[in-house]
Amino acid sequence: MNKSIGPEVKVVYGRLWRYVTPHKLIGFIAVIGMAATAAIEAALVYLLQPLMDDALVAKNLEQAQWIPIAFMGIFVLRGLSGFATEMSLGWIGRRVISDLRCHVFDKFLTLPIRFFDSQAAGPLLSRMTYNVEMVAESVTSVVTIAVRDTLTVIAAFGVMIYHSPTLTIFVAILFPIVAVIVRLLGVAFRRYSSRIQDSVGDVTQVSDEVIRGNWVVKAFGGYKYERDRFAEADGRNFKQNMKLIRVRSLGVAVTQVVFGFGIALVIYLAGRQSIEGVLSPGQFISFFSAMMLMLQPVRRITNVNATLQRGVAAADSLFMILDQENEQDKGRFEKERADGDVVFDHIDFTYGDAEDPVIRDLRVEVAAGSTLAIVGHSGSGKSTLVSLLPRFYDVDAGEIRLDGIPITEYSLASLRNNISVVSQDVVLFNDTIRANLAYGQLEPPSEEELLKAAEAAHVLEFVNDLPLGLDTIVGDRGVLLSGGQRQRIAIGRALLKNAPVLILDEATSALDTHSERRIQDALNALMENRTTLVIAHRLSTVEKADRIIVLDAGRIVESGNHAQLLAKNGHYAALYRMQFSEETQDE
Ligand SMILES: Nc1ncnc2c1ncn2[C@@H]1O[C@H](COP(=O)(O)OP(=O)(O)O)[C@@H](O)[C@H]1O
Ligand SMILES: [Mg+2]
Numbered sequence: 001m002n003k004s005i006g007p008e009v010k011v012v013y014g015r016l017w018r019y020v021t022p023h024k025l026i027g028f029i030a031v032i033g034m035a036a037t038a039a040i041e042a043a044l045v046y047l048l049q050p051l052m053d054d055a056l057v058a059k060n061l062e063q064a065q066w067i068p069i070a071f072m073g074i075f076v077l078r079g080l081s082g083f084a085t086e087m088s089l090g091w092i093g094r095r096v097i098s099d100l101r102c103h104v105f106d107k108f109l110t111l112p113i114r115f116f117d118s119q120a121a122g123p124l125l126s127r128m129t130y131n132v133e134m135v136a137e138s139v140t141s142v143v144t145i146a147v148r149d150t151l152t153v154i155a156a157f158g159v160m161i162y163h164s165p166t167l168t169i170f171v172a173i174l175f176p177i178v179a180v181i182v183r184l185l186g187v188a189f190r191r192y193s194s195r196i197q198d199s200v201g202d203v204t205q206v207s208d209e210v211i212r213g214n215w216v217v218k219a220f221g222g223y224k225y226e227r228d229r230f231a232e233a234d235g236r237n238f239k240q241n242m243k244l245i246r247v248r249s250l251g252v253a254v255t256q257v258v259f260g261f262g263i264a265l266v267i268y269l270a271g272r273q274s275i276e277g278v279l280s281p282g283q284f285i286s287f288f289s290a291m292m293l294m295l296q297p298v299r300r301i302t303n304v305n306a307t308l309q310r311g312v313a314a315a316d317s318l319f320m321i322l323d324q325e326n327e328q329d330k331g332r333f334e335k336e337r338a339d340g341d342v343v344f345d346h347i348d349f350t351y352g353d354a355e356d357p358v359i360r361d362l363r364v365e366v367a368a369g370s371t372l373a374i375v376g377h378s379g380s381g382k383s384t385l386v387s388l389l390p391r392f393y394d395v396d397a398g399e400i401r402l403d404g405i406p407i408t409e410y411s412l413a414s415l416r417n418n419i420s421v422v423s424q425d426v427v428l429f430n431d432t433i434r435a436n437l438a439y440g441q442l443e444p445p446s447e448e449e450l451l452k453a454a455e456a457a458h459v460l461e462f463v464n465d466l467p468l469g470l471d472t473i474v475g476d477r478g479v480l481l482s483g484g485q486r487q488r489i490a491i492g493r494a495l496l497k498n499a500p501v502l503i504l505d506e507a508t509s510a511l512d513t514h515s516e517r518r519i520q521d522a523l524n525a526l527m528e529n530r531t532t533l534v535i536a537h538r539l540s541t542v543e544k545a546d547r548i549i550v551l552d553a554g555r556i557v558e559s560g561n562h563a564q565l566l567a568k569n570g571h572y573a574a575l576y577r578m579q580f581s582e583e584t585q586d587e
Contacts, residue, residue, distance in 0.1 A: 012312045015319060016139055019096045026088045027143075033085035034148035040078045042155030045289040047071065049163070052282030089144065093136040100132045103322060110326045113392045114352060122205025127321065130200050131314040138311020145304050149297035156297075159290040163283040167269060171291060174262045175298060199240055202233035212477075255299060266291065327412060328394065334414040338403050339368040340500040340531030342389065347398035349388060349554075357396070358384045359554040366547070368403075368500075371532040373542040375575060376551035382535045383424055385551070386503045389533070390419045402501070420494040422507035426486045428478030433463060434470040436478075437492045445496055456522040457492030458515065459485075483510035491519060495526055502526065504534040508541065516541075539579045548572065 020027065047070060055064030104127070160168040206229050210217060217226055270287065273279040279287070300307075342365070349359040358381045366372040374382045388395055391407060400407045407415055428436050437454060438445050445453075454460045454470065462485055466472045478486045487510045494502065504523065508516045520541055527534075536542050543562045550558040550571045558571050565572035 009308060009312050012315050012319065013142075013308065016096075016135065016311070016315055019099050020092060020139060020143075023092050023095055026091055030085055030088035030092065030143070031147055033081045033083075033088060034144065035151055036081035037078065037085060038148055038151035038155050040074055040081060041152060041293055042159055042290070044071075044074055044078075045156065045286055045293055046159050046162075047074070047286075048289055049280075049282035049286035052285050053280050054282075057281055085144075085148070089140045092143075093140040096139055097132050097136045100135060100318060101128060104128055104132070104318060107322055107324070107326075111321075111324055112327045115324055118352060120201075120205050122203075122208050123201030124321070125208070126201040126204045127317055131318055134314035135311050135318065138307055138314065141300075141307045142304060142311070145297075145300050145307065149300050152297045153294050153301070156290040156294040160287055163287040163290075164270075164273065164279055167266065167273065167279075167287060170269060171262075171266060174265070177258075199233065199237035203230070203237055206230045206233050251303075259295065263291075327391075328408070329412040331407075331409040331411050331415070333405055333409045334411055335403065335418065338418040338500050340418075341368040341401075341403050342366040342501065342531055342533075343399075343401045343404075344385070344388075345399045345401065347388065347395045347400060349384060349393065349395050351384075351393075357554055359388070359395075361398070362554065362556060363398075364547075364549055364556065364559070366531055366533065368531055369529050370546040371527055371534060371544070373545035373548045374533065374535045374551060375539065375542060375548060375572065380551040381554040382551055383505050384554075386421075386505055386533050386535065389501070389503065390416050390421060418499050419501045419503060420497045420499040421503045422487075422490045422494045422505065423503075424505045424509070426478065426483075426490040426510075428474050428481070428486055428489060430473065430476045432468075432471045432473055433459065433489060436474060436489050437470075437496055439493055441496065449496065453492045453495040456495055456525065457488045458519055458522065459488045459492045462488075484512065484515060487511060488515075488519065491523070495522070500530055502530050502532045504532065504536070506535055506537055509537050513538075539576050550575070 047067065051064060051067050055061055055067060108124075157168065160171065206226070210226050210230075217223065266288075270279060270284050274281070274284055344362055344364050346361050346363050347359055348357050348361060350357040362385065364372065374385060376382055384393075387393060388400060389402075389407065391412060394408070402410065402415065402418065429439065433454075434450065437450060437459070450470075451460070454463065463469050463472070472480075474480055474486075474489075478489070481489070487507065491507060494504075494507075507523070508519055511519060516538065523541075524544070534542065534545065542548055545561070547559065547561060548565055549556045550565070552571065558565060558568065560568070566576065
């Protein structure tokens with residue numbers, strides 16, 4: 001059997017094994033339980049011989065009065081050992097599941113954003129659920145096969161040899177032939193099982209999108225499109241499962257037929273031995289029962305490879321996640337509170353495998369406490385530029401410095417601790433408004449601080465109308481709130497964080513002109529004494545910036561303050577005029 005286990009399988013199983021070894025004591029109980037089960041079952045078939053010969057054939061119940069009592073004892077013991085085995089193996093299995101899940105989850109927290117850009121959420125989530133269960137199932141099955149099944153086979157063999165060595169030799173020749181046939185059928189196994197996992201991921205992905213994007217489906221009548229997409233993913237899953245079931249059940253059927261023929265031969269030989277007086281009826285029954293007892297365990301042992309492969313396929317894709325490189329966090333420098341002097345020094349940046357750089361040779365300095373506004377058409381690289389400062393992505397060339405020190409020399413925690421971000425897409429967690437405001441704060445803020453921030457971000461304004469106030473749950477991703485309300489919470493969160501560097505990426509885009517003006521006051525107050533990088537779709541918020549840069553295809557095409565840029569009558573002036581005419585239309 002071991003010959004077919006490749007080095008890759010060994011490596012994966014070796015790694016899985018490390019999830020099991022911490023539970024040695026429980027494992028020990030499981031091994032004892034399994035060994036006891038094997039011994040008890042063998043004892044059971046052994047007892048059939050005296051029951052038959054001494055009691056039934058001899059028609060002498062007195063001689064065999066102890067047999068029913070022995071049977072009762074054996075069944076009690078079997079119940080006990082079975083219970084101990086199931087409980088301890090179940091415990092280990094669930095622990096492995098829980099540990100693996102925690103590891104993968106922790107990994108999700110430390111993987112770079114780049115990783116999530118390149119992966120759909122569905123398959124990642126299904127690995128957390130489906131694959132992890134598969135792995136644990138495979139581990140406990142393999143352990144059961146290695147201990148209980150192996151011992152059962154040995155014990156049953158012992159009983160058989162005891163009763164009839166010649167018949168045992170015959171069976172010993174027959175079994176391996178059957179095993180080879182069964183193995184040949186199991187080869188196709190691994191291919192299918194890994195494909196099934198992928199197709200489960202597709203099913204999750206489509207369902208997840210429909211659940212999240214439900215209103216888009218309704219508004220645009222995407223029923224047919226989604227149904228077709230789901231039918232395709234689901235159909236693929238069905239087909240692959242059926243292939244697996246076909247291989248598996250064909251294996252079982254052929255095995256049974258081959259076994260049937262073998263058993264007929266055994267019966268024939270046993271019959272002859274019995275006529276020759278070598279084998280008593282009791283011995284025959286006991287021998288035969290021992291052989292039947294072996295069938296299932298032997299089948300599982302010959303199939304152990306498939307069980308292994310199934311676990312390995314599932315574990316492989318989990319370990320692939322665990323082996324991904326984490327965010328680079330080699331910097332040691334820590335600064336409690338930076339002054340906020342930011343320099344982008346000739347930086348270049350390209351997303352993943354994309355061909356064109358999104359930021360090209362960009363140089364700009366933002367003095368501590370000043371405001372830099374970034375304007376430009378959508379897709380010009382504004383959001384990308386500001387996302388480089390908290391190191392959501394690392395630059396390809398050039399350097400970004402905070403207080404004169406390259407940001408790569410800061411520890412990620414310290415760097416990000418000095419930066420507040422209100423991003424274009426607000427992310428809220430399914431928790432209370434209060435928890436969302438205080439999100440990520442090491443020490444929970446005082447009620448006073450919290451209220452102050454909520455007030456300034458005009459969160460209180462709508463919170464006061466909610467029956468549960470700040471303790472209202474916002475729903476999955478904040479669905480229970482309007483876009484503007486979500487944005488105000490995001491602004492409140494940034495206010496509360498009170499970091500020296502502030503990034504506002506279209507922070508007020510979801511607000512109407514009226515609320516925007518009022519929140520702008522709060523933001524203006526916030527921007528005082530703070531280095532601010534602001535991206536605004538309304539140029540009125542940009543006017544007061546100390547410096548404005550106009551981006552086009554990742555390059556600075558214009559820079560200066562509002563008056564200077566208007567006087568230049570170039571890109572900025574054009575953008576401004578366009579905006580201005582829109583605003584007058586608005587009102
Ligand atoms: N995560 C990403 N992966 C790959 N390309 C991206 C990613 N985010 C943005 N881009 C691309 O980078 C360019 C600039 O995007 P962005 O910085 O969001 O522009 P802006 O904020 O100015 O509208 C766009 O062409 C966009 O398609
Ligand atoms: Mg943007």
